[in-house]
Amino acid sequence: MRAGSLALDVAQNENYLRFSTSMIDSFMPMHILVGLDGQILHVGPTFRKFQERKSFVGRNLFKVLVFRQNKPLATIDDLAANTGSVLKAHLINGSVGGLRGNCVTLPDKQGYLLNFGLGPNLYGVVNRFGLKASDFSSSDPTAELLCMTEMQSFLLNESVRLNQRLDGAKRSAEARASRDPLTGLGNRRLLADYLQRLQARESSSFALLHIDLDKFKNINDAFGHSAGDAVLQEVARVLQVETRPDDVLARLGGDEFVAVLGHVDNIAQIQTLADRLIEKISTPVIFGNFSCQVGASIGGVLFDRTWTLDPHYILEEADKLLYAAKDKGRGFAIVQALAKPEGHL
Amino acid sequence: MILANMRGLQMHGFINRGLQSFVHDFYGARKWEETCVAANFPFYSFETLVHYENDVTKRLLETLSVVLERTSEEILEDFGTYVVTDERLSGIRRLLRFGGETYVDFLMSLEDFSARFKVSMPFLEVPKLHLEARPGNLYAVHCEYAMPGYAPVLLGLLRAMADDYGALVTIEHHTKLKGPVQRDRFDIRLHEERWQRPAEIRRLVVT
Structure with a gap:
């Protein structure tokens, strides 16, 4: 019967339930009770941790909190007008910002009860004041939120790091895939890409030199592969020194090299360069106690980039001239302007 | 999207990467590289968010045991200590300390922890923990x-964490395998709750 009469009392009188401040402390550890004169009467245990030297109790609410409403909220009458709306506030002492809460009128209109949460500043405030799970109501998901925040920032860091590593790995894989690892020159793939892209560049003529070493096999046979590698590296160095930075150099494997020279239109000029290359390449390379000498033959073509040419066609034409040079005896360079292919005006 | 991709992710990446940092910091980069070579790994670095087979972690632990001349159990126990004491992982320690003011509070909050990790990372298989208070x-x-x-x-x-809270405890570890699932029990005897001053939690600067 008692339970029934309680139900009746609660139903008939909204103000029937009475809570002690310690009950409210446990349910709402961040609450503030204010009297009708604006004086703070009681502060919840967690909110109390935010006070510096001076206790909050006994002070005027508006000397402790600044409210950030659309309309000014600086008196107890303003507060009365805001019961039921969301209150945004920060502490005047600057220690806690971003508080969110609401305010209700106490039974018998003796004052007001304000309750706050930490809003978006939760993480910072918890760390600053060393708050524990017990500083929050047990029904409050703060602990879950903190756990998620920590995990999220950890996972985000890991993910950013992983992406950076993958990006670096991708770049170096790409660089390796188009480079000859021995000489650092481009490889066949890089050359093909470059010749393809030539079609889209500014109008000017190009020369392609196909360079083949003479007697290279002898070096490997007589002095071993590391001597051969040293010779190939020296040839690469000569090519780099004798050409311009924008020219593209590639090693096609074995002892075959290609140089693509931009902005040249003079056959004689190219012939001079090719002859100089042969001379430099023929200078003996000292490897340990050995003097390794190779020679070179070169077939070269001059072509206009406005002709849409198949890279294979250019290479084949240069190759034909290379074999003609080899037939003449070793150490010759033959350079010709490429005939305009059929279909071009 | 990330959640969908990571569903069913085991903790191997976390453990492998964690062990890597631990060995790196405590035994040096050379010991770590030596381990990778001896274990026949084609790389020197693990990733937290990459899936690795169970065997990789097994091989890592076996090799570490040989290289560091310590048992896997000793290495893993030191790793557990490292996880809560290393400055770069301070987030984990802060979360654990959030559980309460005392070591007993912390023990009480352990159960919630596995549940919270489950909320944060539903895709990750984490250990289930259960506390039983005895007389x-x-x-x-x-x-x-x-x-x-x-x-x-x-x-x-x-x-x-006992050191962190300044509590004096002795812990006995019992283990038994039940099918594929391992059940472990840690009997913790609390001799003194405030044996030492608890360690300070380094507070972050609020920005």
Whole structure:
């Protein structure tokens, strides 16, 4: 019967339930009770941790909190007008910002009860004041939120790091895939890409030199592969020194090299360069106690980039001239302007 | 999207990467590289968010045991200590300390922890923990985990947190395998709750 009469009392009188401040402390550890004169009467245990030297109790609410409403909220009458709306506030002492809460009128209109949460500043405030799970109501998901925040920032860091590593790995894989690892020159793939892209560049003529070493096999046979590698590296160095930075150099494997020279239109000029290359390449390379000498033959073509040419066609034409040079005896360079292919005006 | 991609992710990446940092910091880069070579790994670095087979972690632990001349259990226990004491992982320690003011509060909050990790990372298989308070200041932490053999990490963590709270405890570890699932029990005897001053939590600067 008692339970029934309680139900009746609660139903008939909204103000029937009475809570002690310690009950409210446990349910709402961040609450503030204010009297009708604006004086703070009681502060919840967690909110109390935010006070510096001076206790909050006994002070005027508006000397402790600044409210950030659309309309000014600086008196107890303003507060009365805001019961039921969301209150945004920060502490005047600057220690806690971003508080969110609401305010209700106490039974018998003796004052007001304000309750706050930490809003978006939760993480910072918890760390600053060393708050524990017990500083929050047990029904409050703060602990879950903190756990998620920590995990999220950890996972985000890991993910950013992983992406950076993958990006670096991708770049170096790409660089390796188009480079000859021995000489650092481009490889066949890089050359093909470059010749393809030539079609889209500014109008000017190009020369392609196909360079083949003479007697290279002898070096490997007589002095071993590391001597051969040293010779190939020296040839690469000569090519780099004798050409311009924008020219593209590639090693096609074995002892075959290609140089693509931009902005040249003079056959004689190219012939001079090719002859100089042969001379430099023929200078003996000292490897340990050995003097390794190779020679070179070169077939070269001059072509206009406005002709849409198949890279294979250019290479084949240069190759034909290379074999003609080899037939003449070793150490010759033959350079010709490429005939305009059929279909071009 | 990330959640969908990571569903069913085991903790191997976390453990491998964690062990890597631990060995790196405590034994040096050369010992770590030596381990990778000896274990025949084609790389020197693990990733937290990459899936690795169970065998990789097994091989890593076996090789570490040889290279560092310590048992896997000892290494894992030290790793558990490292997880809660290393400055770069301070977030984990802060979360654990959030559980309460005392070591007993912390033990009480352990159960919630596995649940919270589940909320944060629903895709990750984490150990299930259960606390049982017994008479005479004795607490039993029960741990159930689909990956057997990793319980010493928890032992290291429980010991390090006792130091952190300044509590004097002795911990006994019991283990038994039930099917594929390993059940571990840690009997913790609390001799003194405030034996030392608890360590300070380094507070972050609020920005």
